[in-house]
Amino acid sequence: MIDFKQTLLNNGISLVTVKKPGELFSLNLAVKVGSLAESQKEKGICHFIEHMLFKGTDFDDNVSLNNRIERLGGDFNAYTDYISTVFSISALTEELDNGMSILRDMLIFPKFSGDDLEKEKGVILSELRASLDDAEEITHKNLYFNAYASSPLKYDVIGNEKTIACFTSDMLRDFHRKYYLPNHTILVLVSDLEHDEAIQKVDKVFGTWKKETDKPIELVFEKNIPGKHTSYKDMEQSSLGILYTFSMTEKEKLPLRILNYKLGVSGNSILFRELRENRGLAYDIYSDLDLTENIQNFLIYTQVPDESLDEAEDVILGILNEVKEGKYFRTDDLVIMKKVLKTSIFGTLDNIHDLSAFILDEMLNHEKPAMFEKDIEKLNEVTLDDIISVSRKVFTGPTIYRLRGVSDEDDHPDQ
Numbered sequence: 001m002i003d004f005k006q007t008l009l010n011n012g013i014s015l016v017t018v019k020k021p022g023e024l025f026s027l028n029l030a031v032k033v034g035s036l037a038e039s040q041k042e043k044g045i046c047h048f049i050e051h052m053l054f055k056g057t058d059f060d061d062n063v064s065l066n067n068r069i070e071r072l073g074g075d076f077n078a079y080t081d082y083i084s085t086v087f088s089i090s091a092l093t094e095e096l097d098n099g100m101s102i103l104r105d106m107l108i109f110p111k112f113s114g115d116d117l118e119k120e121k122g123v124i125l126s127e128l129r130a131s132l133d134d135a136e137e138i139t140h141k142n143l144y145f146n147a148y149a150s151s152p153l154k155y156d157v158i159g160n161e162k163t164i165a166c167f168t169s170d171m172l173r174d175f176h177r178k179y180y181l182p183n184h185t186i187l188v189l190v191s192d193l194e195h196d197e198a199i200q201k202v203d204k205v206f207g208t209w210k211k212e213t214d215k216p217i218e219l220v221f222e223k224n225i226p227g228k229h230t231s232y233k234d235m236e237q238s239s240l241g242i243l244y245t246f247s248m249t250e251k252e253k254l255p256l257r258i259l260n261y262k263l264g265v266s267g268n269s270i271l272f273r274e275l276r277e278n279r280g281l282a283y284d285i286y287s288d289l290d291l292t293e294n295i296q297n298f299l300i301y302t303q304v305p306d307e308s309l310d311e312a313e314d315v316i317l318g319i320l321n322e323v324k325e326g327k328y329f330r331t332d333d334l335v336i337m338k339k340v341l342k343t344s345i346f347g348t349l350d351n352i353h354d355l356s357a358f359i360l361d362e363m364l365n366h367e368k369p370a371m372f373e374k375d376i377e378k379l380n381e382v383t384l385d386d387i388i389s390v391s392r393k394v395f396t397g398p399t400i401y402r403l404r405g406v407s408d409e410d411d412h413p414d415q
Contacts (some may be wrong), residue, residue, distance in 0.1 A: 012183025044159015
């Protein structure tokens with residue numbers, strides 16, 4: 001279905017290419033290090049390094065580097081998550097060599113200037129503080145913090161004020177030297193190039209990046225701690241987060257994706273219909289599923305008037321219990337949901353940016369890029385019993401976090 005090929009380059013870079021006719025390329029490069037690899041004193045360092053790589057290299061200062069990026073005439077972005085730091089470039093194919101050369105300079109020859117570092121501390125602290133004004137961000141942060149005992153998932157990718165303030169150029173260089181290695185790197189390229197031509201181009205640009213002996217990052221799965229937690233903030237509404245963590249087999253993942261779509265993703269989802277349309281409790285509510293290895297969690301989030309918070313929580317937990325008993329799902333629902341997932345997959349295949357990102361995610365989760373083709377076939381085998389079975393496995397022992405929209409705990413003590 002897709003013409004993908006994979007090669008392990010001499011320096012350890014795992015290269016995956018997809019030949020797709022057109023004038024554009026989309027490249028996603030992941031260094032397999034994220035916030036789960038950070039020690040307590042390093043919280044936020046991966047995210048900080050990602051920012052600093054745009055601040056200058058041994059060959060370009062901040063202005064010169066960003067001028068080079070602008071001249072590509074495309075899109076050049078980056079993000080950091082729990083398991084990886086990802087850089088993406090989409091532009092005209094004629095700019096592929098330039099784009100990769102810029103990325104190489106950033107990855108291998110970062111400047112980590114002390115002056116730029118101090119300026120960037122202010123930028124990132126501003127980003128962190130802005131998130132503390134956002135009810136959704138606060139809810140997610142505190143939900144995860146309370147859900148885990150020792151897992152790095154307790155802590156936000158961005159870090160905290162104490163660790164960010166303590167970062168030095170030497171700390172960044174040491175961490176970068178340890179983890180930013182070609183043998184920690186996956187590069188996915190969707191373009192009109194043949195695989196052999198892509199190998200030559202990538203090897204010409206990144207071939208001097210030397211692999212080194214490294215110690216694999218140990219990521220340990222941790223189940224969430226059941227319980228209910230409450231904070232207070234002077235704001236117009238209250239917010240509610242519910243988190244379940246689980247360990248799923250490969251066979252269970254497809255039914256769980258279908259369940260997630262019907263429960264809280266679809267515009268006609270169960271949670272949306274019950275809380276908004278039938279009861280008028282919330283403007284919006286959603287569920288989110290993360291099947292990343294050693295993370296695997298299911299989150300539900302909504303905002304409601306404070307006087308409706310208890311009712312909203314009871315309704316959501318009641319719905320989840322009814323789902324486990326087989327309510328809400330019918331055979332025609334299953335047919336529709338299978339069709340939606342197939343549409344999503346084929347839509348991804350038609351978009352080079354989405355396709356490149358999708359394949360990278362598959363690789364980061366140790367999946368073969370062609371596995372989704374088998375998933376399409378397996379969709380036809382999923383039954384309602386499969387969905388009910390995974391719901392019973394997932395929806396047990398939630399961590400609940402409530403951010404109450406009152407100015408003080410004394411105004412509205414939690415029961």
